[in-house]
Amino acid sequence: MGLFPRYPADPASVYAAAAETEAKLKPLGALRGAVKSQHAQAVAASSNGMVVPPLMGALDPVIRVCEAVLQSGAYSAGCIRFWGDAITTYNTGVDGLNRRYEEAVGDGFGQTAPSLWDYLGGGRAGEYVDDLRAHQVDLAAAKAALIGQLEREEQTLDGTLDDEATRVTGWLDRGASDASVLALVRAGAMPLSVVDIFPGIDFSGIDMAALSRRLLVQGRSGFLDPAQFPTAESARKLLDLLREDGVPPADYGPLLQRYWLLTATEKAGIYLDGWDPSQGADANLGNLVASYDYYGELFLNNPDFQWAGMASMIGPTFAGGMFDLQLLRQLGDIAST
Incomplete structure (x- = not known):
């Protein structure tokens, strides 16, 4: 065990809790997607004079109820994942402190002990005891100085973790707001499907190119899942943001493909995600x-x-x-x- 212990909770269990929360939302997301697809098909049919415009909004209450629950669940999962990231950052910092201490121990804290054989060979045996004592004093001082420095750095890590805990607690207590959702998205704690789930939030202030790089570093490239966008309109909203920020087209190719598939199937009056050839x-x-x-x-x-x-x-x-x-x-x- 190192000089400083890791945080008691395993980040993996925290991330699992976030993923489990999102998994429970999938049936509701599918319902919302089906209703929004019907709405998109109705809009396309209306342009051809096939549907009376007032009828297109008949299912809007269902969409609003689904979105309210999805927003709450996605936001909670994002807060949980953000806390997992905070723990990971703390543990990484603690591991670094412990590594520095162990390296210092192996290096004798930068102090070289006097060699008895050198003193015997040089006819200075009487000086050895005094020099050894002086070395031990220097060694203790160097060790104490390093531990003091590491403890101060650990206190900074601990304080930062406490601040993040306070922030997450506040977010959960107050519920989702534009500012908190945007903060979670910037931190890479929420999938990019939030652009569709939170239609009332302006995401144009987020640097999508920087966020894409961050998600890649975090191992969350799957946060851009084309299947989470049920309509061409929802996919187009994110595509516009990605293009405006100069994200390479190759990075969002699958989303672009889904956009055109949705565009065609909506015009044809087909629910893409309900099309199962195996039936x-x-x-x-x-x-x-x-x-x-x-x-x-x-x-x-x-x-x-x-x-x-x-x-x-x-x-x-x-x-x-x-x-x-x-x-x-x-x-x-x-x-x-």
């Missing part, structure tokens, strides 16, 4: 029809998109092949019983 052709009939209808609409609105027109024409044949394959599988299942 078979029957379950996806609506998606199949919507896809090829969308191709046809693309061609009619943009005659240069001949590929879209051709895709719309062959769509029924392609879909028919899917149903044929499904029928063969069903016949195989029947034959095997």
